[in-house]
Amino acid sequence: MIKFFLMVNKQGQTRLSKYYEHVEINKRTLLETEVIRSCLSRSNEQCSFIEFKDFKLIYRQYAALFIVVGVNDTENEMAIYEFIHNFVEVLDEYFSRVVNNV
Amino acid sequence: MVVPSLKLQDLIEEIRGAKTQAQEREVIQKECAHIRASFRDGDPLHRHRQLAKLLYVHMLGYPAHFGQMECLKLIASPRFTDKRVGYLGAMLLLDERQDAHLLITNSIKNDLSQGIQAVQGLALCTLSTMGSAEMCRDLATEVEKLLLQPSSYVRKKAVLTAVHMIRKVPELSNIFLPPCAQLLHERHHGILLGTITLITELCERSPAALKHFRKVVPQLVKILRTLVTTGYSTEHSISGVSDPFLQVRILRLLRILGRNHEESSETMNDLLAQVATNTDTSRNAGSAVLFETVLTIMDIRSAPGLRVLAVNILGRFLLNNDKNIRYVALTSLLRMVQSDHSAVQRHRPTVVECLREPDASLSRRALELSLALVNSSNVRAMTQELQSFLESCPPDLRADCASGILLAAERFAPTKRWHIDTILRVLTTAGIYVRDDAVANLTQLIGGAQELHAYSVRRLYSALAEDISQQPLVQVAAWCIGEYGDLLLEGSCEETEPLQVEEEEVLALLEKVLQSHMSQPATRGYALTALMKLSTRLRGDSNRIRQVVSIYGSCLDVELQQRAVEYNTLFQKYDHMRAAILEKMPLVERGGSQVDGEAKESKEAQLSETALVSTEPQASKLLDLLDLLDGTSGDAQPPPPLDPSPGGALVHLLDLPGAPPPPPSIPNLRVFEREGLQLNLSFVRPSGTPALLLIMVTATNTSGADVTHFICQAAVPKSFQLQLQAPSGDTLPAQGGLPVTQLLRILNPNKAPLRLKLRLTYNHFGQSVQEIFEVNNLPVETWQ
Numbered sequence: 001m002i003k004f005f006l007m008v009n010k011q012g013q014t015r016l017s018k019y020y021e022h023v024e025i026n027k028r029t030l031l032e033t034e035v036i037r038s039c040l041s042r043s044n045e046q047c048s049f050i051e052f053k054d055f056k057l058i059y060r061q062y063a064a065l066f067i068v069v070g071v072n073d074t075e076n077e078m079a080i081y082e083f084i085h086n087f088v089e090v091l092d093e094y095f096s097r098v099v100n101n102v
Numbered sequence: 103m104v105v106p107s108l109k110l111q112d113l114i115e116e117i118r119g120a121k122t123q124a125q126e127r128e129v130i131q132k133e134c135a136h137i138r139a140s141f142r143d144g145d146p147l148h149r150h151r152q153l154a155k156l157l158y159v160h161m162l163g164y165p166a167h168f169g170q171m172e173c174l175k176l177i178a179s180p181r182f183t184d185k186r187v188g189y190l191g192a193m194l195l196l197d198e199r200q201d202a203h204l205l206i207t208n209s210i211k212n213d214l215s216q217g218i219q220a221v222q223g224l225a226l227c228t229l230s231t232m233g234s235a236e237m238c239r240d241l242a243t244e245v246e247k248l249l250l251q252p253s254s255y256v257r258k259k260a261v262l263t264a265v266h267m268i269r270k271v272p273e274l275s276n277i278f279l280p281p282c283a284q285l286l287h288e289r290h291h292g293i294l295l296g297t298i299t300l301i302t303e304l305c306e307r308s309p310a311a312l313k314h315f316r317k318v319v320p321q322l323v324k325i326l327r328t329l330v331t332t333g334y335s336t337e338h339s340i341s342g343v344s345d346p347f348l349q350v351r352i353l354r355l356l357r358i359l360g361r362n363h364e365e366s367s368e369t370m371n372d373l374l375a376q377v378a379t380n381t382d383t384s385r386n387a388g389s390a391v392l393f394e395t396v397l398t399i400m401d402i403r404s405a406p407g408l409r410v411l412a413v414n415i416l417g418r419f420l421l422n423n424d425k426n427i428r429y430v431a432l433t434s435l436l437r438m439v440q441s442d443h444s445a446v447q448r449h450r451p452t453v454v455e456c457l458r459e460p461d462a463s464l465s466r467r468a469l470e471l472s473l474a475l476v477n478s479s480n481v482r483a484m485t486q487e488l489q490s491f492l493e494s495c496p497p498d499l500r501a502d503c504a505s506g507i508l509l510a511a512e513r514f515a516p517t518k519r520w521h522i523d524t525i526l527r528v529l530t531t532a533g534i535y536v537r538d539d540a541v542a543n544l545t546q547l548i549g550g551a552q553e554l555h556a557y558s559v560r561r562l563y564s565a566l567a568e569d570i571s572q573q574p575l576v577q578v579a580a581w582c583i584g585e586y587g588d589l590l591l592e593g594s595c596e597e598t599e600p601l602q603v604e605e606e607e608v609l610a611l612l613e614k615v616l617q618s619h620m621s622q623p624a625t626r627g628y629a630l631t632a633l634m635k636l637s638t639r640l641r642g643d644s645n646r647i648r649q650v651v652s653i654y655g656s657c658l659d660v661e662l663q664q665r666a667v668e669y670n671t672l673f674q675k676y677d678h679m680r681a682a683i684l685e686k687m688p689l690v691e692r693g694g695s696q697v698d699g700e701a702k703e704s705k706e707a708q709l710s711e712t713a714l715v716s717t718e719p720q721a722s723k724l725l726d727l728l729d730l731l732d733g734t735s736g737d738a739q740p741p742p743p744l745d746p747s748p749g750g751a752l753v754h755l756l757d758l759p760g761a762p763p764p765p766p767s768i769p770n771l772r773v774f775e776r777e778g779l780q781l782n783l784s785f786v787r788p789s790g791t792p793a794l795l796l797i798m799v800t801a802t803n804t805s806g807a808d809v810t811h812f813i814c815q816a817a818v819p820k821s822f823q824l825q826l827q828a829p830s831g832d833t834l835p836a837q838g839g840l841p842v843t844q845l846l847r848i849l850n851p852n853k854a855p856l857r858l859k860l861r862l863t864y865n866h867f868g869q870s871v872q873e874i875f876e877v878n879n880l881p882v883e884t885w886q
Contacts, residue, residue, distance in 0.1 A: 077429075
């Protein structure tokens with residue numbers, strides 16, 4: 001099950017956050033900073049799945065934007081990876097020029 | 103004069119035009135004040151515009167709770183523009199924790215039965231996003247009616263709402279079960295996807311539903327087959343795979359249905375083979391489907407040929423360049439290694455390759471899998487690989503790697519010498535990361551291998567001479583040198599190169615260990631005892647040793663001081679007994695069953711040391727709570743208590759070999775007292791079994807309030823066996839009511855000093871209390 005869906009930019013500012021389980025407001029910022037820190041510290045060579053506390057993080061980078069999805073361990077990581085791309089394509093269809101070279 | 107309100111777009115432009123955070127805040131605060139005034143005035147025409155602006159402001163992170171009631175008003179309005187913004191506001195601003203959310207239930211009900219698709223869609227969306235349990239119960243029948251509506255737009259949303267409702271209120275499953283069968287005939291992929299999710303949720307939550315849905319397995323198989331064999335379809339194709347999301351969902355549902363059920367699994371076999379062979383895996387979408395297929399094959403009762411196919415697919419994944427694919431392959435192989443060990447073994451070389459990955463997640467997985475793959479035939483090669491990994495791996499993996507190697511060595515060591523070598527190498531490379539009982543294990547191992555005494559003491563001596571900072575290594579080396587010092591000085595040993603060691607060098611080294619600031623107190627203890635033992639082993643004069651020992655007689659560390667004083671006395675008064683006392687030690691028995699427990703745990707990443715287990719009635723298993731570590735278990739028996747007062751000591755010593763004394767009555771001990779709750783221990787040593795100690799724990803309550811949920815747990819060092827019998831109760835009535843008693847049986851075959859740690863949890867005066875403490879001043883008769 002997807003626990004949360006984040007869009008964070010490289011400077012660490014959250015652009016979109018949707019939580020599917022209740023998380024306290026103050027814990028959210030903490031969670032988001034930790035998540036973005038683990039994602040930023042990965043190089044291009046490493047795989048897109050990170051183990052983080054009791055979630056798995058699946059992230060994808062689009063230019064300066066990171067899209068991070070937190071799931072529990074019943075999910076197929078690669079399907080979620082595909083899903084993130086699907087989401088970006090849908091946004092692109094509706095709002096054009098979301099990300100140019102995807 | 104009424105100021106015309108800003109349109110949403112103008113507001114957005116203004117906000118984005120603000121150059122600094124402070125400016126933005128100003129603009130927003132001004133606008134919020136306008137909005138609040140407008141809400142107060144109750145202007146119905148522009149209400150939706152105001153709320154829209156408020157929602158935008160909310161998205162940026164500013165407080166917007168004052169808009170909640172406006173949402174309700176907008177939802178109730180007949181205009182569609184109002185409803186749209188109102189429902190959106192409800193989804194964002196209202197949730198279960200606000201009291202206001204129940205008020206929209208009625209509006210939703212009306213809108214659901216209205217018959218206008220767009221409005222029904224809005225209501226369903228809102229319900230599925232923020233519907234609380236009460237709302238779901240009220241509106242379930244409405245939603246169920248909509249499941250069979252002619253409009254596919256509404257049906258899709260209704261299915262999603264049903265999924266949400268099942269998650270919130272599982273009891274509604276009997277309402278949503280019947281329509282599912284019909285919904286499976288849908289052509290619309292959206293509805294189909296929703297239905298599959300609904301069925302999955304139903305099956306996960308109720309075994310009755312699971313049985314009911316096993317009937318639809320053939321239908322699911324047909325749907326999936328159509329998907330797989332369909333050619334290109336513009337609507338659904340992603341990278342050449344037809345709707346991978348739906349395929350993955352169906353596969354997952356098949357997995358749940360086929361688990362532990364022969365018949366369903368058989369129906370699926372062909373299909374799974376077909377999917378596995380036909381899917382194009384050059385792009386991620388195909389790999390995702392293939393991965394899900396592999397997971398399904400592994401989980402159901404599939405044919406053996408199919409399982410081999412699955413393992414081979416995973417093997418192919420491992421060789422792929424894409425890191426993501428390798429990661430999922432390693433994860434799934436780890437899951438399979440228990441059941442299909444030989445199949446996974448074939449891919450061992452590739453797994454070992456993955457150890458060298460720079461990526462931390464990958465190397466961690468590879469490490470776990472490698473450790474799981476070690477068996478008696480490949481243990482030498484694998485240990486070699488793992489040791490080179492240990493030298494280069496990141497620090498957080500070292501502890502697991504070191505423990506893993508040691509465990510594997512213990513289980514599969516071909517020869518004792520190889521075993522000792524391996525442990526030695528691990529200690530030298532990653533000494534600080536090994537588990538605490540590695541020292542005890544190694545000393546026991548060396549002690550048992552008589553033919554290797556000379557060899558081990560030499561190797562340990564050279565290792566120690568090089569580096570005295572790794573504590574476990576130093577401890578083992580000190581112990582060995584103490585025990586087998588004479589073999590060290592003898593000169594020749596066929597198995598290592600000849601090492602000429604002088605007595606003075608050995609003593610100097612041990613003194614260096616004693617004085618070094620890197621040595622922990624336990625290590626110093628080892629070194630001091632080793633020095634003492636050498637006084638009998640070495641041929642030369644023991645003056646130097648005597649000097650060192652007497653210096654430590656005034657050491658600040660109590661343990662060292664005690665040892666030094668006792669050893670001093672040994673030199674002075676009991677010199678004639680020194681040789682006998684410091685003889686070579688017999689082999690120490692250790693708790694063997696620890697090994698099996700740990701072997702099972704080696705599969706997990708973190709070997710957690712502390713696992714508090716609650717007492718079970720008539721527990722006959724070994725309960726080892728709160729790892730109590732006997733730092734001195736290496737040299738088990740300290741010299742018998744030497745009473746410094748003259749006269750009495752000799753009598754005491756002479757008493758020991760005499761006739762066994764009658765079981766003395768041991769005095770009771772009060773161990774705990776807090777706010778009227780007291781805990782007493784009484785001891786009995788039955789004369790028939792000398793190693794057995796019975797402790798009766800009695801808890802009494804003299805306070806004014808009852809003590810409830812009283813639980814007492816106990817932990818002892820590893821060499822003991824502890825059995826807690828069921829307590830007489832868990833409530834202590836106030837004012838000296840009936841006490842609670844519990845019997846502890848402790849087996850102490852080694853007659854080691856007893857240490858006992860107790861943990862109490864209870865409720866008293868309305869608070870829950872937890873106390874952990876070690877029982878001091880246990881009378882000596884309890885363990886001698």
